[in-house]
Amino acid sequence: MHAYRSHTCASLTAADVGQTVRLSGWVHRVRDHGGILFIDLRDHYGITQVLCDPDSAAFGEVEKVRSEWCIRIDGEVKARDAALVNPKLPTGEIEVFIRAIEVLGAAAELPLQVFGDQEYPEETRLRYRYLDLRREKMQANMVLRSDVVASMRRRMWGQGFREYQTPIITASSPEGARDFLVPSRLHPGKFYALPQAPQQFKQLLMVSGFDKYFQIAPCFRDEDPRADRSPTDFYQLDMEMSFVTQQDVFDTIQPVIAGIFEEFGGGRTVDTDWPQISYRDAALWYGTDKPDLRNPIRMQVVSDHFAGSGFAVFAKLLEQDGTEVRAIPAPGGGSRKFCDRMNAWAQKEGLPGMGYIFWRTAEDGSGTEAAGPLAKNIGPERTEAIRQQLGLGLGDAAFFLGGKPAVFEKIAGRARTVIGDELGLTDTARFAFCWIVDFPIFQKSEETGGYEFEHNPFSMPQGGMEALAGDPLAVRGYQYDLACNGYELVSGAIRNHKPEIMFKAFAIAGYGEDEVRRRFGGMVNAFQYGAPPHGGCAAGIDRIVMLLADEANIREVILFPMNQRAEDVMMGAPSEPSNEQLRELRLRVLPPEV
Numbered sequence: 001m002h003a004y005r006s007h008t009c010a011s012l013t014a015a016d017v018g019q020t021v022r023l024s025g026w027v028h029r030v031r032d033h034g035g036i037l038f039i040d041l042r043d044h045y046g047i048t049q050v051l052c053d054p055d056s057a058a059f060g061e062v063e064k065v066r067s068e069w070c071i072r073i074d075g076e077v078k079a080r081d082a083a084l085v086n087p088k089l090p091t092g093e094i095e096v097f098i099r100a101i102e103v104l105g106a107a108a109e110l111p112l113q114v115f116g117d118q119e120y121p122e123e124t125r126l127r128y129r130y131l132d133l134r135r136e137k138m139q140a141n142m143v144l145r146s147d148v149v150a151s152m153r154r155r156m157w158g159q160g161f162r163e164y165q166t167p168i169i170t171a172s173s174p175e176g177a178r179d180f181l182v183p184s185r186l187h188p189g190k191f192y193a194l195p196q197a198p199q200q201f202k203q204l205l206m207v208s209g210f211d212k213y214f215q216i217a218p219c220f221r222d223e224d225p226r227a228d229r230s231p232t233d234f235y236q237l238d239m240e241m242s243f244v245t246q247q248d249v250f251d252t253i254q255p256v257i258a259g260i261f262e263e264f265g266g267g268r269t270v271d272t273d274w275p276q277i278s279y280r281d282a283a284l285w286y287g288t289d290k291p292d293l294r295n296p297i298r299m300q301v302v303s304d305h306f307a308g309s310g311f312a313v314f315a316k317l318l319e320q321d322g323t324e325v326r327a328i329p330a331p332g333g334g335s336r337k338f339c340d341r342m343n344a345w346a347q348k349e350g351l352p353g354m355g356y357i358f359w360r361t362a363e364d365g366s367g368t369e370a371a372g373p374l375a376k377n378i379g380p381e382r383t384e385a386i387r388q389q390l391g392l393g394l395g396d397a398a399f400f401l402g403g404k405p406a407v408f409e410k411i412a413g414r415a416r417t418v419i420g421d422e423l424g425l426t427d428t429a430r431f432a433f434c435w436i437v438d439f440p441i442f443q444k445s446e447e448t449g450g451y452e453f454e455h456n457p458f459s460m461p462q463g464g465m466e467a468l469a470g471d472p473l474a475v476r477g478y479q480y481d482l483a484c485n486g487y488e489l490v491s492g493a494i495r496n497h498k499p500e501i502m503f504k505a506f507a508i509a510g511y512g513e514d515e516v517r518r519r520f521g522g523m524v525n526a527f528q529y530g531a532p533p534h535g536g537c538a539a540g541i542d543r544i545v546m547l548l549a550d551e552a553n554i555r556e557v558i559l560f561p562m563n564q565r566a567e568d569v570m571m572g573a574p575s576e577p578s579n580e581q582l583r584e585l586r587l588r589v590l591p592p593e594v
Helices: 122-127 136-158 199-208 248-263 280-285 312-317 336-348 373-390 406-423 466-467 499-508 514-525 539-546 577-587
Strands: 020-033 036-042 048-050 069-079 092-103 180-183 189-195 212-220 233-242 276-278 324-330 355-361 369-372 397-403 431-435 442-444 451-453 480-483 487-494 534-540
Touching: 020 048, 020 092, 020 233, 036 480, 069 406, 069 534, 122 466, 136 212, 136 233, 136 248, 180 431, 199 212, 199 233, 199 373, 199 514, 233 248, 233 312, 233 539, 248 480, 248 487, 248 539, 276 280, 280 406, 280 431, 312 397, 324 406, 336 355, 336 406, 355 373, 369 373, 397 406, 480 534, 487 539, 499 514, 534 539
Parallel strands: 048 092, 276 431
Antiparallel strands: 020 036, 020 069, 036 048, 069 092, 180 189, 212 233, 233 534, 324 397, 355 369, 355 397, 431 480, 442 451, 480 487, 487 534
């Protein structure tokens, strides 16, 4: 017999009754039923109930074991009584009578329990992550992650892609976040960087003649943590193709992503129609460039109905350039109680409040009337025009925000989400996807008054060189994101592969040709030798698994994540270097500023 096990803790069935078996695993739970000791023995695969009575020679040793001790037992498989069968377990028809036991690893007093669903502080869970990962939910999340990655690889190979590995130690390159720098011992005073993404290398692969590339790529960015973002490193499904248009990229990645969600979505509906929404429309309708289309609410501009109206706050606001009033429809929200609750929510968000109108049955029973402070100020004719524009009726409401869109759009988007959730409008049993397209390349700098890049500077401008000759704020790029249920899952672009167009785009943003060559010399030089048109995208694996696992925090699907302060409390990172290390690298550490 094998030294540790003849079977796993999930494999024994009624067909094994009478066999002598060997199992190894962890003591999940111990129960004493009238002198008979029952142990739920757990391994990675499942749980088997084992038991021992005082007649067994092993009883004295079994009495000593405690939760999370790692043990090996030998015993005889017996059938459970029909009334005691556990249909929830694959091994629920049998139990194993212990004849011999060996303690493989005793456990000290536990800082957190593996059995049960107790909640523990995140710091405790991360400090003892190896115990936290033993829990059933965490095991399932990590198995899901592994299976998703394996499925991604199969699907990419199935579409004619090959996986290539790009460097982990490279040159620093500004890509929107801070680099992690690595000091060079052989070149004192100089630094490598961990790649924020394989962006330049995958483009160079296209120049090298590799037609289709993908990689399960680690990426490193020194960012502030969020619930849906790791502060240090993450993994993405990275891909690039030559001789493709934007639509070609969509047609390639959509079946991969859709297939993953169909395979691992737990029966939730996966939308097959992925609309393409311009960045401008997404901001207008949803207040975000990663909208949750499970929520049917679409915001609209209603400035005309408030211009010159009796509601002085909006009327005066609209006299200023660049301002507007937007409405957030709330089907089914037509009660003063709900409207007051949303108004209180807005005040908690730092706003003075949120104007509203709701439609109810007229007091005389003659029909529908508008109610609320705004309705009284602007009168029945304007409120009726608003109702018709928004397609609302009896029992519905609308909320209003005004000002410069860039200032209030984000909070309007959050309000739309809260309204959809509160009113039960958001369909939580589906995955709703959409492509966000036509991103602006430039924006006005509030500090300098000049132009700066608003989004990816390496995207090909729509219209090429001719587009760059006009108003920079009107230039749109072949850049795109894929949003799902309010999260950005994929980001990509058709690349700017022509040096003359690249130099012109950077010149508009205030970068001279010499600086572009200095910063991105490897790629610029390569583009001078017959670069093909190319494009691609990258899908965030951590975020995809987070959605599939129905988790709200990305750390629930990462094996060994950092905490909110970008610290590894289990391994003690970041740590102070020794004096010997600093001398070898010819570095000096300055004390922190007080």
